[in-house]
Structures are given as structure tokens and as C-alpha cells.
Amino acid sequence: MSFLHIHNVHKRFGSTPVLKGVDIAIAQGDFLVLVGPSGCGKSTLLNMIAGLDTLSDGELLLDGVRINDLPPAKRDIAMVFQSYALYPSMTVAGNIGFGLEMRKVPRKARREAIERVARLLQIENLLSRKPSQLSGGQRQRVAMGRALVREPQLFLFDEPLSNLDAKLRVDMRTEIKQLHQRLRTTIVYVTHDQIEAMTLATRIAVMRGGELQQLGTPQQVYDDPSNLFVAGFMGSPSMNLIPGRVVERDGEPWVALDAEETQVLLPVRRDRDALRQWYDREVVVGLRPEAITDPASADRREGDVHEAELPVALVEPTGADLYVVTSLGGKRINARMRPGGAVEPGSAARFAFDVTRMVVFDPDSEQRIRSPAPDPA
Amino acid sequence: MSAVAGRRFTLARALLYTILLLFAVVYLMPLYVMLTTSFKTLEEIHQGNMLALPGQWTLAPWREAWGSACIGLECSGIHGYFFNSIKIVVPAVLISGLLGAFNGYVLTKWRFRGHKIVFGLMLFSCFIPFQIILLPMARVLGILHLANSTAGLVLVHIVYGIGFTTLFFRNFYAAFPDELVRAAKLDGAGFFTLFFRILLPASVPIIVVTVIWQFTNVWNDFLFGVSFASGDSAPITVALNNLVNSSTGVKAYNVNMAAAMVAAVPTLIVYVLAGKYFLRGLMSGSVKG
Numbered sequence: 001m002s003f004l005h006i007h008n009v010h011k012r013f014g015s016t017p018v019l020k021g022v023d024i025a026i027a028q029g030d031f032l033v034l035v036g037p038s039g040c041g042k043s044t045l046l047n048m049i050a051g052l053d054t055l056s057d058g059e060l061l062l063d064g065v066r067i068n069d070l071p072p073a074k075r076d077i078a079m080v081f082q083s084y085a086l087y088p089s090m091t092v093a094g095n096i097g098f099g100l101e102m103r104k105v106p107r108k109a110r111r112e113a114i115e116r117v118a119r120l121l122q123i124e125n126l127l128s129r130k131p132s133q134l135s136g137g138q139r140q141r142v143a144m145g146r147a148l149v150r151e152p153q154l155f156l157f158d159e160p161l162s163n164l165d166a167k168l169r170v171d172m173r174t175e176i177k178q179l180h181q182r183l184r185t186t187i188v189y190v191t192h193d194q195i196e197a198m199t200l201a202t203r204i205a206v207m208r209g210g211e212l213q214q215l216g217t218p219q220q221v222y223d224d225p226s227n228l229f230v231a232g233f234m235g236s237p238s239m240n241l242i243p244g245r246v247v248e249r250d251g252e253p254w255v256a257l258d259a260e261e262t263q264v265l266l267p268v269r270r271d272r273d274a275l276r277q278w279y280d281r282e283v284v285v286g287l288r289p290e291a292i293t294d295p296a297s298a299d300r301r302e303g304d305v306h307e308a309e310l311p312v313a314l315v316e317p318t319g320a321d322l323y324v325v326t327s328l329g330g331k332r333i334n335a336r337m338r339p340g341g342a343v344e345p346g347s348a349a350r351f352a353f354d355v356t357r358m359v360v361f362d363p364d365s366e367q368r369i370r371s372p373a374p375d376p377a
Numbered sequence: 378m379s380a381v382a383g384r385r386f387t388l389a390r391a392l393l394y395t396i397l398l399l400f401a402v403v404y405l406m407p408l409y410v411m412l413t414t415s416f417k418t419l420e421e422i423h424q425g426n427m428l429a430l431p432g433q434w435t436l437a438p439w440r441e442a443w444g445s446a447c448i449g450l451e452c453s454g455i456h457g458y459f460f461n462s463i464k465i466v467v468p469a470v471l472i473s474g475l476l477g478a479f480n481g482y483v484l485t486k487w488r489f490r491g492h493k494i495v496f497g498l499m500l501f502s503c504f505i506p507f508q509i510i511l512l513p514m515a516r517v518l519g520i521l522h523l524a525n526s527t528a529g530l531v532l533v534h535i536v537y538g539i540g541f542t543t544l545f546f547r548n549f550y551a552a553f554p555d556e557l558v559r560a561a562k563l564d565g566a567g568f569f570t571l572f573f574r575i576l577l578p579a580s581v582p583i584i585v586v587t588v589i590w591q592f593t594n595v596w597n598d599f600l601f602g603v604s605f606a607s608g609d610s611a612p613i614t615v616a617l618n619n620l621v622n623s624s625t626g627v628k629a630y631n632v633n634m635a636a637a638m639v640a641a642v643p644t645l646i647v648y649v650l651a652g653k654y655f656l657r658g659l660m661s662g663s664v665k666g
Binding site for chain 1: 557561562563564565575578579
């Protein structure tokens with residue numbers, strides 16, 4: 001039995017559909033991240049869960065109870081807003097305690113709850129300050145304190161880190177993750193930042209244009225994307241999506257990718273049965289940059305490595321890695337190599353492809369070509 | 378080169394300050410004449426020399442204006458009318474301000490179908506000239522048995538003020554972050570709690586603007602006062618007019634000036650006091666930045 005069940009939820013503004021039948025179910029203690037480009041409907045969905053927006057169709061179940069028609073205050077849900085939304089006329093303690101005060105919690109119990117949360121978030125020395133006297137990170141903490149103090153069944157976060165500078169964002173991200181691991185609360189978190197989604201989530205829901213593209217663990221969404229959008233959206237640098245063709249070789253499907261003068265032939269390891277139906281048809285091949293390496297750093301124990309010599313167009317060192325750009329199927333391809341290698345632009349280098357990580361998409365429907373049952377790789 | 382530029386600059390400055398000083402003198406001249414005249418004896422005034430300082434300072438005109446000047450047939454000064462005006466202006470400002478704040482709150486944070494039309498109509502009321510409503514208002518006050526009373530004037534000023542106060546508060550609350558309202562709703566705040574605990578405490582700047590605006594308008598009103606309240610319930614503006622017009626042979630300019638100063642002082646005080654609380658950037662800190 002799922003803890004939060006978003007069941008076939010629709011939203012229309014006038015005749016414009018914003019959500020087109022979204023289905024998501026998560027268990028208690030899950031950290032669900034709704035991720036997608038702006039305008040994909042993720043914030044609308046969050047507001048619906050909070051009760052700040054109405055559903056056009058569908059159902060919301062929290063712990064088995066239908067909450068569609070409950071007012072926000074009765075849903076036992078707390079929310080952290082993008083702008084923090086701290087009450088400007090109240091002190092930090094007043095801000096944190098306001099929800100308890102509204103629920104008629106006695107003064108003494110309120111005091112204790114505020115202090116407990118302040119200790120947890122390390123803002124005890126700020127309790128008598130006004131929001132205008134706080135830094136961005138401190139405001140963020142107060143906003144979280146206001147949500148935490150009520151001990152609700154469900155926490156909602158609406159892009160809570162987007163107003164912080166890069167360094168602080170990473171720190172707060174870690175803190176939110178730690179907080180979730182300590183408190184084991186159920187969280188729904190909205191962001192457009194796929195790195196935030198990957199690092200925080202136990203479940204990721206990738207959305208686009210009001211539709212759910214994929215729901216799964218971060219690793220599933222990353223390694224096993226169900227369509228071209230998810231493949232391109234998750235991961236940075238993003239997955240190489242290479243136009244190619246399925247060919248038959250000794251009764252097995254291979255993919256052929258055009259390089260400048262040669263052709264790279266790679267055996268198919270995943271979804272082999274499905275790809276047998278695709279002989280001599282155009283496909284899009286997906287390979288993450290870390291699945292294309294130099295031969296020395298290729299993972300030969302877990303993977304199945306095939307090498308090819310290709311011209312190097314560009315080299316981008318990041319310090320930890322060396323991204324080597326070449327061209328396949330008419331597209332720029334990123335390969336992640338070890339720094340310090342003798343790879344020079346203009347010359348040729350050996351590229352090692354780990355075909356166990358290769359995924360294949362239908363260029364017309366943009367969907368993954370999958371075998372019904374997982375291949376015994 | 379730079380020295381020349383510097384001299385030119387100071388020359389322009391000097392010219393600017395001279396002009397500004399000249400304007401200041403022109404604007405302050407009536408106040409100066411009023412004040413000095415109010416401290417002179419009648420004999421001194423009759424000698425001419427309007428701009429001279431009093432040769433012999435006296436508070437007698439002020440005492441007379443406050444306590445014993447004749448207004449019509451009654452000779453007990455303007456103090457009764459001063460308190461009439463207080464009785465009118467305090468409830469009129471408070472109630473119209475509160476109603477305006479409520480309207481602004483509902484029109485921005487609890488939007489309903491047709492909220493734009495409702496606001497448009499309320500805005501329209503700001504442009505209705507006073508004279509047009511004199512007769513209908515007299516009829517209404519008659520029906521309500523409020524004619525010739527300060528309560529009646531309170532009602533008139535509330536009705537007339539709502540348009541402006543609504544405009545002020547609506548525009549202020551339109552810029553008030555919706556996320557704060559949503560946060561409070563999730564925290565369990567209802568309609569009134571939201572208004573009194575979240576919005577109103579953050580509204581000091583616009584409250585000050587509204588109070589200054591309403592206070593000066595109501596206090597300085599003459600037309601409604603003279604039309605709907607006569608005799609004992611008249612406001613100070615009407616009393617001042619009657620005082621000046623109640624001739625006992627000689628024009629007591631010093632008493633008139635003192636009475637006019639008494640009538641003008643409260644609005645001045647409101648400006649000075651309220652201006653101090655004219656805080657900017659009160660909203661900073663509630664949302665980003």
C-alpha cells in the first residue's frame with residue numbers, strides 16, 4: 001500500500017491542459033523528486049498536494065485517505081517555499097511556532113518544540129531575530145524549521161535551493177539529505193536541477209509537458225531511461241545520443257555508427273530480443289560519456305568493452321576527468337577519459353565502448369526499444 | 378580647467394539655493410503673517426506693518442479663540458468644535474482605513490469572479506465630485522436620523538473615503554508575496570488570522586499613507602461639514618468660517634488667525650509624527666533578497 005498516491009491527476013487552466021493524467025505512488029519514508037524543465041507542471045502538482053490548487057480530475061490519497069477536498073491546514077502537510085515566505089513581522093521563533101499556535105498548542109509545549117527544531121537546524125542563536133536580519137542560508141533553515149516543527153506526515157519542498165549561491169546550495173543539499181536520513185520523513189521535492197534530483201531522491205519522477213516521463217530510483221532513471229527526453233535531461237554532461245542503424249551479424253543484432261571515414265560496429269547486449277525486430281532500421285543509440293573511455297580505464301570486469309580508433313576533435317579537461325570530443329553519426333560525442341593521457345586534438349585516439357551500458361531508442365516515437373523481460377545479459 | 382568647472386558648479390549651486398530660498402520665503406510668508414498677527418494686540422494690527430514682529434507679545438487672542446470668541450450667537454470659542462472634528466476624524470479614519478485594508482486584502486488574496494469590476498467601481502467613487510452627492514446624502518442621513526450630528530459626518534466620510542483607502546491597500550497588497558499567504562494557509566491561518574497576523578503587521582507604510590491622506594481630507598473638509606452639520610455639531614472648519622463671519626463691529630484679525638492656527642495644527646502634527654514611521658523596505662527579509 002502506497003503512502004502517497006497521485007492517481008490519474010489532471011489539471012486544466014481554462015482549456016489549456018497543464019497536467020495530463022499523472023500517476024505516481026511512493027512509500028512512507030520516500031524522498032520523491034519531481035524534476036523537469038520549467039512549465040512541465042511539477043510545481044502545479046506540488047501545489048495540488050498542498051491544497052493550494054484544485055484538481056480538474058483524479059485523486060490524491062495520503063496514507064489511504066482521500067485529501068482532494070481537504071483545506072491545506074487539514075492535510076497534515078508542511079511546505080518549504082522557493083522564496084522561504086517567512087512572515088516579516090514575526091521573529092524567527094514566531095515564524096517557527098506560528099503553525100503550532102494556529103493548532104492551539106499550549107505555549108510551553110510550543111516553546112519546547114521550537115527549541116528542539118532550532119537545535120536540530122543549529123539556529124538557536126537566531127530565535128529572536130527578524131527575517132530581514134538573516135542571511136539567505138539562515139532564512140532557508142528557518143523555512144525548514146517552520147515545516148519540521150509541526151511533524152507532518154508529508155513535507156513539500158518547492159525549489160528550496162534555487163535562491164542560494166552555488167556553494168551554499170551544495171551545503172544545504174547535503175543537509176536536507178542528512179535530515180531525511182535522520183528523520184525518515186516522506187518528502188516531495190520539486191526542482192529543475194537534475195543533479196539535485198539525483199543526489200537527493202530515493203524516487204525520481206521526470207516530467208515534461210504535464211506528463212510523467214519516467215518514475216524510478218535515481219539509478220534506474222540514469223541507467224535505464226525510458227525515452228530520449230529522460231536520457232538527455234538526466235546526467236551532466238548529458239548522454240550521447242547517436243543516430244545509427246541496427247544490423248545483423250551472425251544472427252545477433254549489432255549497431256552501426258558512422259564515423260568520419262570508418263564505421264563503428266558494436267554488439268547489442270541489452271534488449272537484444274526487441275532489437276532483432278529492428279534489423280536495417282534507423283535508431284538512436286544512447287551512451288553515457290563514462291561508457292566511452294580510453295582503453296586503459298575501461299571497466300573490463302563488469303563491462304563488455306569494444307575499441308575503435310577515432311579522430312579527436314576537441315579536448316576539455318575538468319581536472320578530475322578529460323572530456324574528449326569526437327564525432328559519430330554526425331554528432332559531437334563526449335568521452336570521459338583519464339587526464340594525463342596522450343590525447344591531442346587533430347590526432348586519432350583509441351576509444352573503448354562499454355556496450356553493456358548502451359541503450360537504444362526509436363527515433364520516431366522517441367521511446368526506448370525494450371525487451372518485454374530483462375535480458376539475461 | 379577643473380578649477381573653472383568647480384567655480385561654475387558652485388555658482389550654479391548658489392543660484393539654485395537662492396531660487397529655492399526665494400520660493401521657501403514666498404510659501405512661508407502667509408504662515409509667518411498668521412503667526413505674528415495671532416500674537417499681536419488689535420491696536421498694533423491697526424497700525425499697519427503687517428510683516429513686523431509683535432511689539433508686545435500676547436497670548437490673549439489664542440485664549441479668546443479657544444474659549445470665548447463668538448461664533449454666531451454663542452460666545453464660548455472654538456474648542457467645542459475642535460473636539461467635534463476629533464470625534465469625526467478619529468472614527469472616520471479608523472473605520473475607512475480598516476475597511477479599505479479589508480477590501481484590498483479580499484481583492485488581491487481571495488480573488489472572486491468579477492473582482493476587477495468591483496475594484497473598478499470602487500475606484501470610480503474616487504472621481505465623484507462632492508457636490509453631486511450633497512442632496513442624496515442629505516436624504517440618506519435624514520432617513521437614518523443622522524442629520525446634524527457628528528455621527529452623520531463620520532458616515533459620509535467613511536463612505537467617501539473607502540474608494541481611496543481601497544485603492545491604496547489593493548495596490549499595496551497586490552505586491553505582497555502570495556507565497557506568504559500560502560505559507561500561512563498551510564500553517565492553518567484562516568481568513569481573519571491571515572489578515573490581522575500576517576498582512577496588517579506588514580502594512581505600516583501604507584497605513585501611514587492612508588492615515589495621512591484620510592486625516593487631512595476629513596479634518597479639512599468644509600463642504601460636507603457645512604451641509605450636513607450645523608450649530609453644535611459643526612466641525613472646526615465650519616466654526617472657523619462662522620467665527621470670521623460673526624462680526625461684532627471690529628474685525629479681530631488676531632483672534633481669527635489664532636483660531637485658524639488651532640484648526641491647522643492637528644494635520645501638521647499628523648505629518649510630523651506619521652512621517653517618522655514612514656519606513657521603507659519593511660518587507661525586506663520575508664522573501665528573497
